[in-house]
Amino acid sequence: MDTIYALASAQGKAGVAVVRVSGPNAFLAVSVLAGRLPAVRRASLMSLRDQEGGLLDHALVLVFAKGGSFTGEESAEFQLHGSRATVSAVLRALSDIDGLRLANPGEFTRRALENGRMDLTEVEGLADLIDAETEAQRRQALRVFSGALGARTSKWRANLVRALALLEVTIDFSDEDVPVDVFPEVLELVTSVRQDISEQVAGVAVAERIRDGFEVAIMGPPNIGKSTLLNALAGRDAALTSEIAGTTRDVIEVRMDLHGLPVTFLDTAGLRKTDDKIEALGIERALERADAADIRVVLSDSKSDVEVKLSPGDIILKGKADLSMESSDGISGRTGQGVSDLLARISNELMMRTQSAGLAVHERHRIAMTMTVGLLMSVEKGIVDGSSHTELAAEDLRHAVTALDALVGKVDIEQVLDEIFRSFCLGK
Numbered sequence: 001m002d003t004i005y006a007l008a009s010a011q012g013k014a015g016v017a018v019v020r021v022s023g024p025n026a027f028l029a030v031s032v033l034a035g036r037l038p039a040v041r042r043a044s045l046m047s048l049r050d051q052e053g054g055l056l057d058h059a060l061v062l063v064f065a066k067g068g069s070f071t072g073e074e075s076a077e078f079q080l081h082g083s084r085a086t087v088s089a090v091l092r093a094l095s096d097i098d099g100l101r102l103a104n105p106g107e108f109t110r111r112a113l114e115n116g117r118m119d120l121t122e123v124e125g126l127a128d129l130i131d132a133e134t135e136a137q138r139r140q141a142l143r144v145f146s147g148a149l150g151a152r153t154s155k156w157r158a159n160l161v162r163a164l165a166l167l168e169v170t171i172d173f174s175d176e177d178v179p180v181d182v183f184p185e186v187l188e189l190v191t192s193v194r195q196d197i198s199e200q201v202a203g204v205a206v207a208e209r210i211r212d213g214f215e216v217a218i219m220g221p222p223n224i225g226k227s228t229l230l231n232a233l234a235g236r237d238a239a240l241t242s243e244i245a246g247t248t249r250d251v252i253e254v255r256m257d258l259h260g261l262p263v264t265f266l267d268t269a270g271l272r273k274t275d276d277k278i279e280a281l282g283i284e285r286a287l288e289r290a291d292a293a294d295i296r297v298v299l300s301d302s303k304s305d306v307e308v309k310l311s312p313g314d315i316i317l318k319g320k321a322d323l324s325m326e327s328s329d330g331i332s333g334r335t336g337q338g339v340s341d342l343l344a345r346i347s348n349e350l351m352m353r354t355q356s357a358g359l360a361v362h363e364r365h366r367i368a369m370t371m372t373v374g375l376l377m378s379v380e381k382g383i384v385d386g387s388s389h390t391e392l393a394a395e396d397l398r399h400a401v402t403a404l405d406a407l408v409g410k411v412d413i414e415q416v417l418d419e420i421f422r423s424f425c426l427g428k
Helices: 026-034 084-095 107-114 120-131 135-145 148-172 183-202 204-212 226-234 277-292 339-354 363-385 387-405 413-423
Strands: 003-007 016-022 044-049 055-064 075-081 100-102 214-219 252-258 261-267 295-300 315-318
Touching: 003 026, 003 084, 003 107, 016 026, 016 084, 016 107, 026 044, 026 055, 026 075, 026 084, 055 084, 075 084, 084 100, 107 120, 120 135, 120 148, 135 148, 135 204, 135 261, 148 183, 148 363, 148 387, 183 204, 183 363, 204 261, 204 339, 204 363, 214 226, 214 277, 226 252, 226 261, 226 295, 226 339, 252 339, 261 339, 295 339, 315 339, 363 387
Parallel strands: 003 100, 214 261, 214 295, 295 315
Antiparallel strands: 003 016, 016 075, 044 055, 055 075, 252 261
């Protein structure tokens, strides 16, 4: 396998830049640049030189033995002074060493996966952690990256392997005296796993929203103060405001960190009857985005000629409360009246929804788990219907295990056989 290297910290000027090297020639690279190897997993201040003897930098150098690094391979890290010129010089010196090449995007993490240092869910959690912008996103990503979903999946798989082993006993050794009736235990194992997975499937939608962000649509008739309210929420002039009706033609988005939650507020076109084709398209798009939003804030106006079909959970407020002197359920982006109350209301509602978030956060997780649940329901039915359906139940159970393999790994036939002979000493 090639030895790879790359800048592991962000591009640009910084106090410290980290260059990572991984592969069979990693220690050779350190010896070439630093002249010797430091103690394993102990930072040493060393002078780095190119192959002509020119000084590159004074850097902290760490080396990791095989099995003890992020990738699982022999690895090294150079903690450099973070100027662009220094980083470029060190990368150029590494490129001159035989057997080294620049890493492809994500290749260090891919090697960690291939070497068993991480499973697929942890890889996805790491990606989400790097992309996290809010506290809720950080906590969720860190939970997945720490192996919470992988550990839960391993438990499910272990129970299903146990259930499959029990079923295989009744099939392969039907002419022998099996010591116990295995079907009650199989049914208990399968039902427990199915229920647990079903709970996780139910929480995927909310977990996805935490990762990708919630949407709050502001809607209502023209000149009701939607754009002014959006500007007040954003703290800047994100939307153009005008006394001319129909100014907003497209959906304007402002992304915010609302008490640790990622929230995008949408300023939509004013809802009214119009002969202007462009404005009509804007209104149509506004209604589509509003229908897909997590929360809709509807600014009311008794003069509007378009009725908004309200849904449970909609927040109904009276717009431009500063002009009408409304004190109850009124809001004004111009004066700030009711804005803090609206933010608190939205935050509380979204916080309540996040309580149902599961460990699974990606559509891939949902698909694999939903498939597993369907197969386990079939297994349960086959067991209840009687021993004549054991072969079909066992086949569905094998497919269920394979479906879970999409999350973290594989279960092969040797594991099933080991479980059989460890549990039942049948003298075979």
